Amino acid sequence: MDPLEVHPHIQIPPHSTNIQRPRNSVLSLLRRVSVFSHISTLHRPRHPTLDKLFDDAKKLEARIYRSVLYQKLFQHATYALLLAALYFILVGLPLWKGLVWWMYNFLATKFILTGGCVVFSGTAFLYAFAPLLIVFEKDPMKQDAEAVKSEPNSIQSCALLIPCYKSESLIGSTLEAALKVFPAKNIFVIANGNSPEPLDNTADVCHKYHVNHIWCPIGSKIIAQFLGCYAAENYPFTLLIDDDCILPPEFPIVTDRMKGNIKCLGYTIKSVGQGRQPGTLCQQAQDIEYKLSGLQRAFAGKVGSATFPHGAIALWDRELLMKTFHCHPGFSISEDWFFGHVARELGSRILMCTQVFVETETPPAIFWVDNNESRGGFGEMTIYKQRFYRWNFFFVNGCYWNMKYILWSWKLGWWEIGAKVFVWQEVYETIIFLLTPFVLPISLIIRPEFCAILLATTFGMYFINVLIFNEVHLRKKNERVSWVAILYYMPYKITLFLVNVASCYYSIYKYAKYFAKRHPKVVHDAKVIQVILDFVELSENEAGSILRHGRDDGAKEQHT
Incomplete structure (x- = not known):
């Protein structure tokens, strides 16, 4: 599977920059397939800046467009550069002694290796x-969760956004759990x-639960979130x-923690198999991994900032999230990592709710x-x-x-020190992945006993x-995993370490193809902005229709 095929990004050929935005290109489609239980846009203000974004995007697409020939030349020139670096830097012989030779002699000194x-x-x-x-943290009190439902600054002020892809078979369970926490209109x-056209009948499932589709x-995914x-x-x-x-019934909407420069909160997650069962040993090992990662991010948040919230769930100040979209580089791979990176650059600490x-x-x-097995989404x-x-x-x-x-981002003040310690951890781990194919064999040759x-x-x-x-830690939360899973976890992590090492070199090879195309930010993609404009227009038309006909579905479609 090619990472470029997992989330394909549409490459738009150049057009005249004087072309006006075509109207109703996706408007009729949105009208046919969108389901709004509660039209939250009755008093929606217009967005004069969107038209300017669209015009700017149309001008930009002509400048960033790369022809197929240019992409091929870029790709093969990069391959040639990689091959040259492989020989002249790493090997060198017989012209000169390459980096591998120097690394061997460097590590041969016992003091250096030790x-x-x-x-x-x-x-x-x-x-x-x-x-x-x-x-x-301690489990939330059930009565506290009930009290939160009536708080105007918690659930009532928070929208739940669920981007999905071919999710007809699984979205029902997600919505059933969500409706125990959120009103349908949210x-x-x-x-x-x-x-x-829609790829499945997710809209019908949403209509059944009276939620917005x-x-x-x-x-x-990132465009859907936008x-x-x-x-x-x-x-x-x-x-x-x-x-x-699957949100638990007592799920806490901790918007009260959004104070000062804290604009983003992650939540700890756990791995489950089909039917919410513990699943295979592999899934139980991921359960340990996810929970441990949650504690590590929580610690990073206490001393500075977590690097990024889990991509599976995150609570955002919507104003900051919109700013993040404007600064996000637009890559559809690792979009959650870039969300965290941009949020920190904008001056927001990222904490965790555990x-x-x-x-x-x-x-x-x-x-x-x-x-025969498959997963949705x-x-x-x-x-x-x-x-x-x-x-x-x-x-x-x-x-x-x-x-x-x-080196250059210092908007978090003294919290930057702790944040940068954990940002450096990512760099440190990547360096280890890149050096492993050289350092590990050389160390085994030079001092096999010490290395073992x-x-x-x-x-x-x-x-x-x-x-x-x-x-x-997990015993306190009644979330312990089995001893069999613990024993399985270590060989599991060793296997994934080797996968990580190989994937680093594979990604270097694939960068030639990936970066041969320009990847505009979502706010610089004319097709994306047109979808947003058409959605706003549709929302206003729907709101006007409701006002004209006096329709009020609120009582019928409220689902709590």
């Missing part, structure tokens, strides 16, 4: 065990796909979740599954495809964005880390 291993082990120990100094399902004819922000513009807060996230674990379905296997069937082709695609490229942030002891010690350190986490 000292380097001490630094590596010490850094790994700090990053692994420091988060264990905190614990998860829920917006934004189905999307590269098609002028919108069809976005451009297939991209459209959803305009649909929910009367709400000061937005909760973004994936189509397979009161509950939100369920999300995960791949049931690492490499192979039965061909955006999810792949194996962890290998999920991470090798998509999650890890920007690991190497992300080093540029992270180092740029570490170091690997065993590292393995044991992470195993103890997981044991403490399971027996102390």
Whole structure:
């Protein structure tokens, strides 16, 4: 699977910049397939800036367009550059001694190898065990959850946005859980796909539950989220979740924590299998991984800022989220990582709410599954495809964005120090992935006994880390996993480490094709802005129709 095919981005050929925006291009389609239980746009203000965005996008597309010939030349020139770097920098012989030769001689000095291993082990120990100094928050009180429902500044002021793709089979369970927390009028399902017509009957499911449904004819999660922000513009807060996230009945809408420069909050998540069961050992290992990641992000938030909230669920100040879309580079891969990166650059700390674990379905296997099995929504069937082709695609490229942030972004004040420590962790881990194919074999050749002891010690350190986490932190939340899953977890992580190493080099190879095309920001894509404009026009027409006919479906369609 090619990462470029997972979330294809439409390349628009150049047109005359004087062309006026065509009207009703997707308006009639939106009118046919959109379902609005409560029209939250009765008093929707107009958006004069959208027309300017559209005109600017039309002008920009002519400048950034690259012909097929240019893309091919760019791609093959990059391949040639990579081959030249591989030989002249890494190999060098017989012209000169390359980097691999110097690395071998550098590591051959016992002090260098020993000292380097001490630094590596010490850094790994700090990053692994420091988060264990905190614990998860206590479960929310049921009566508190009921009280929150009547608070005008909590649920009533928050919209739930659910971007989805071919989710007819699973969106029902997601909506049933969401309706125990949110009123129907606050829920917006934004189905999307590269098609002028809906790809399934998600709209019918939404109509059954009386929630808002919108069809976005451009297939991209980030574009669907952008459209959803305009649909929910009367709400000061937005909760973004994936189509397979099951909100617990006592789910806390912690908008009261949005104070000062705190404009984004993540939630801890847990892995489940089909039917909300623990699932396979692979899914239980992911459960440990997700929960441990949640604690690590919570710790990062306490000392500075989490790097980014989980892509599966995040609570945003809508104003900041809209600013984030304007600064987001527009990549449809790793869009959640870039959301966090841009939010921090804009001066927002990212904290975590650890009161509950939100369920999300995960791949049931690492490499192979039965061909008859399937998952709805955006999810792949194996962890290998999920991470090798998509999650890890920007690991190497992300080093540029992270180092740029570490050096030049200082809007969080003193909180930047803690934030940058964990941003550096991402750079540090990527460097380890890139050096592993060279350092590990050389170390095994030079000092095999020492290297074997170091690997065993590292393995044991992470195993103890997981044991403490399971027996102390998860026990307090009644979320412990089985001992079998704990034993499975370590070989699982070793396998994924090797997948991460391979994916870094694969992504470097694929960058030539990916960056041969220009990827505009969503606010610089004329087709995206046209969809937004048509949606706003449709909303105003729908609102006018309601006012003319005196229709009031509020009592009938309120679903709590």
